[in-house]
Amino acid sequence: MSRVGPFVLRGLAELGEASRIALATLARHRLRSLLTTLGIVIGVTTVIAIIAIVQGLDQSFEAQVASLGANTLYVQKFKWIMSDSEWSLLRNRQPLTLATYRAVERESRLAVATSPRAFSSAVVGRRGVEMKSVAVFGVGARWLETAGGAVAFGRFLSQNEVELDRAVVVLGAEVVDVLFPGLPPGAAVGEQVTVDGRPLVVVGVLERKGRILDQSLDKQALLPFGTFGALFGMKRSITIAAAAPSGRVNELEDELTGILRRVRRVPPGKPDDFSINRQEQLLKLYVGLTRALYAVAVGIGLITLVVGGIGIMNIMLVSVHERTREIGLRRALGARRRTVLMQFLLEASLVAALGGAVGTALGLGVAELIALFTPLAAAVTGSAVALGLSFSALVGILFGSFPAWRAAHLDPVEALRYE
Amino acid sequence: MTALIAVEDLARVYEVGAEKVHALDGVSFEVAEGEFLAVVGQSGSGKSTLMNILGCLDTPTRGLYRIHGQDVAGLSDNALADLRNREIGFVFQTFQLLPRSTALSNVELPLVYRGLRRSERRELARAALCAVGLENRMHHRPNELSGGQRQRVAIARALVGSPSLLLADEPTGNLDSATGEEIVRLFAELNRRGHTILLVTHEPRLAARCPRAIRLSDGRVVADGPGREVAALGGPQVVPA
Numbered sequence: 001m002s003r004v005g006p007f008v009l010r011g012l013a014e015l016g017e018a019s020r021i022a023l024a025t026l027a028r029h030r031l032r033s034l035l036t037t038l039g040i041v042i043g044v045t046t047v048i049a050i051i052a053i054v055q056g057l058d059q060s061f062e063a064q065v066a067s068l069g070a071n072t073l074y075v076q077k078f079k080w081i082m083s084d085s086e087w088s089l090l091r092n093r094q095p096l097t098l099a100t101y102r103a104v105e106r107e108s109r110l111a112v113a114t115s116p117r118a119f120s121s122a123v124v125g126r127r128g129v130e131m132k133s134v135a136v137f138g139v140g141a142r143w144l145e146t147a148g149g150a151v152a153f154g155r156f157l158s159q160n161e162v163e164l165d166r167a168v169v170v171l172g173a174e175v176v177d178v179l180f181p182g183l184p185p186g187a188a189v190g191e192q193v194t195v196d197g198r199p200l201v202v203v204g205v206l207e208r209k210g211r212i213l214d215q216s217l218d219k220q221a222l223l224p225f226g227t228f229g230a231l232f233g234m235k236r237s238i239t240i241a242a243a244a245p246s247g248r249v250n251e252l253e254d255e256l257t258g259i260l261r262r263v264r265r266v267p268p269g270k271p272d273d274f275s276i277n278r279q280e281q282l283l284k285l286y287v288g289l290t291r292a293l294y295a296v297a298v299g300i301g302l303i304t305l306v307v308g309g310i311g312i313m314n315i316m317l318v319s320v321h322e323r324t325r326e327i328g329l330r331r332a333l334g335a336r337r338r339t340v341l342m343q344f345l346l347e348a349s350l351v352a353a354l355g356g357a358v359g360t361a362l363g364l365g366v367a368e369l370i371a372l373f374t375p376l377a378a379a380v381t382g383s384a385v386a387l388g389l390s391f392s393a394l395v396g397i398l399f400g401s402f403p404a405w406r407a408a409h410l411d412p413v414e415a416l417r418y419e
Numbered sequence: 420m421t422a423l424i425a426v427e428d429l430a431r432v433y434e435v436g437a438e439k440v441h442a443l444d445g446v447s448f449e450v451a452e453g454e455f456l457a458v459v460g461q462s463g464s465g466k467s468t469l470m471n472i473l474g475c476l477d478t479p480t481r482g483l484y485r486i487h488g489q490d491v492a493g494l495s496d497n498a499l500a501d502l503r504n505r506e507i508g509f510v511f512q513t514f515q516l517l518p519r520s521t522a523l524s525n526v527e528l529p530l531v532y533r534g535l536r537r538s539e540r541r542e543l544a545r546a547a548l549c550a551v552g553l554e555n556r557m558h559h560r561p562n563e564l565s566g567g568q569r570q571r572v573a574i575a576r577a578l579v580g581s582p583s584l585l586l587a588d589e590p591t592g593n594l595d596s597a598t599g600e601e602i603v604r605l606f607a608e609l610n611r612r613g614h615t616i617l618l619v620t621h622e623p624r625l626a627a628r629c630p631r632a633i634r635l636s637d638g639r640v641v642a643d644g645p646g647r648e649v650a651a652l653g654g655p656q657v658v659p660a
Contacts, residue, residue, distance in 0.1 A: 334504020
C-alpha cells in the first residue's frame with residue numbers, strides 16, 4: 001500500500017463513497033427528491049426568466065438610447081418623463097417654431113451641429129405598394145450629426161435640398177424592404193416613392209438599427225424640413241436637436257436656456273417655457289426600472305431560499321432519521337464525524353443543485369417563450385446560469401447543515417440499537 | 420508480554436433521570452492475543468455496556484482500558500474512530516448490512532474509511548469473503564442471502580481490515596440453532612487461524628464452547644475461567660422473551 005498522501009487517499013475514498021451514496025439515494029427516491037426541490041425549481045425558474053428578460057431589455061434599450069446620442073440635447077415643448085399633472089401644465093406652453101430653431105442655429109457658439117425635427121406618421125408608397133404608419137421626420141442637413149446613425153446607400157439630405165425644400169427623401173431600411181421587395185437595398189437610390197401621395201426621390205438609405213420592443217427603428221423616412229412643412233403643415237411644436245462637444249453638454253444646456261428665454265421673452269424669475277431633454281434622463285429612468293425588476297428577482301430568490309431550503313432541511317432530517325442505524329454502523333466501522341457530515345451535506349447540495357439545474361433549464365425555456373410570443377427580448381448570459389446553479393447548491397449546503405450536523409453527532413451506540 | 424486488551428476497575432454509570440445506574444461497576448480482566456473468550460451474563464448484567472466500551476463506541480466513567488498498552492481514555496472522537504477502524508472488527512446480532520449494497524461492497528466498507536484504493540479494497544474484500552466460504556455469493560445483495568450467509572458477510576466485513584480483536588455481540592441470536600452452530604464453528608476456525616475473538620452472549624451453551632469465559636452479573640465479574648465451568652455456574656438460564 002502506498003504511503004504517499006494517506007490523507008488525500010482517505011479523503012478521495014470517502015468522497016467517492018459519499019457521492020455514490022448520495023446518487024444512490026437520489027435514484028431510489030426520485031419522486032421525493034423532485035418534490036423536495038420543487039421550491040428551488042420554481043424560484044430559480046423565476047429568477048432566471050426575470051434576469052434573462054431584464055438583460056434582453058438592456059440590450060435593446062442600449063441600442064435605442066445610443067440612437068439619441070450621448071452629447072445631444074433635445075429642446076422640446078414637453079419633458080420626456082413627466083406626470084399627468086405636469087403634462088396638463090406644460091400643454092399650455094407656446095409651441096417651438098422654426099423661428100426658434102433659426103435663433104438657436106444663429107446664436108449658439110457651442111453647438112457642434114443643430115437640426116430642427118418635425119414629426120408625423122404617414123403612408124409611404126411605391127407602384128401600388130403602401131406602407132402605413134411610417135415615422136416621417138422633417139429635418140435639417142446635419143440631422144445625423146445630432147441623432148447618430150449613418151447612411152448605408154446613397155447620401156443624406158444636402159444643405160441645398162433642405163434650403164430649397166426639394167422633393168427628396170432618405171428612407172429607413174425597413175421601408176426599403178417593403179417598397180423594393182427582392183431588389184438590393186442600394187437599388188432604391190434614385191427611385192421615386194410617395195409620402196402621403198406626394199412624389200419624392202430617394203437620395204439615400206439609412207443603416208439598419210434594429211428594434212426596440214415591438215417598435216422598428218428602421219420604419220422611418222427623413223424629409224427636408226420645409227418639404228415636410230408643405231406636406232403636413234407647421235402648426236405643431238418642433239424639436240430642436242443640438243449636439244455638444246464631448247463633455248460640454250451642461251454648458252450647452254445653459255447656453256440654449258439663455259437663447260431660448262431671450263427669444264421667447266420669458267420674464268426673469270419665471271420658469272422656462274420649454275424643456276431640454278437628453279439621453280441621460282431616459283437612462284436614469286431605465287436604471288430605476290431595471291433596479292426594481294432586479295429587486296423583485298432578489299426578493300423571489302430570497303423567499304425561494306427559505307422555502308426551498310426548508311424543504312431540503314425537512315427531507316434531509318427524514319433521510320437522517322431513516323438511516324440512523326446505517327450511520328451508527330458507519331461510525332462503528334471507522335467513519336469520522338466529518339465523514340458522515342460530508343456525506344449528508346453532499347446529498348443535500350446535490351438535491352439542491354439538481355433543482356437549480358432543472359430550474360435554470362425551465363427559466364431559459366420560459367424566457368425563450370416570452371421572447372417568442374411577446375415584443376420583449378430575452379438574452380441569457382452564462383453568469384445567470386452560474387448564479388442559478390451556485391445559488392441553489394448554496395441553499396442545499398446552508399439548509400443541509402443542521403441535518404448533517406445531527407447525523408454526525410448521533411451517538412453510535414444509540415444509533416446502532418435504533419429500531 | 421503485554422496483553423492485547425486490559426481493563427482495570429472499569430465502571431460505567433448512566434444517569435436515568437435523577438437515578439444513577441451502574442451498568443459496570445469495577446470490572447477488571449485481560450485478554451491475550453489469540454484468545455477466544457465469551458462474556459456471558461443475563462440481560463442487564465452489563466454485557467452490552469462492556470462490549471460498547473471494548474469496541475471504543477463508548478467511554479468508561481471510571482477505570483482504565485488499554486489496547487496494545489495504549490490508554491483509550493482521553494482520545495479524541497477522530498482517534499477513537501480510527502482505532503475502531505484499525506483494531507476492532509464488529510459482528511452484530513442483527514448483521515447490520517447495507518441492504519442495497521452487494522456482499523462485496525458491504526465487506527469493503529471499513530477499508531473505505533481507511534483510504535485504500537478501490538482495487539486494493541476489492542482484492543481484500545474478495546479474500547475475506549473466501550475466508551468465510553462465500554466466494555460464490557460476492558455479488559448478491561443481503562436480501563438474496565440466507566441468515567447464515569448474511570452473518571458470514573458481516574464476519575468477512577469484520578475480518579477484512581485485519582483488526583486485533585473480533586467483537587461479536589450475540590452473533591447467533593437471530594439464527595436457527597443449526598445455522599448458529601455453523602457460525603460458532605466458523606469462529607472456532609478463525610480462532611485457530613490466530614484471530615482473537617470476544618463473544619458476548621446470554622447463552623451458556625455458547626459460552627461452554629469457548630476456551631475461556633467471563634460471567635458478568637450486576638456490572639461485576641463473578642466468574643472468569645474455562646468456558647465449560649463458567650457456563651455451568653449459571654445454572655438453568657431464564658431466557659428473556
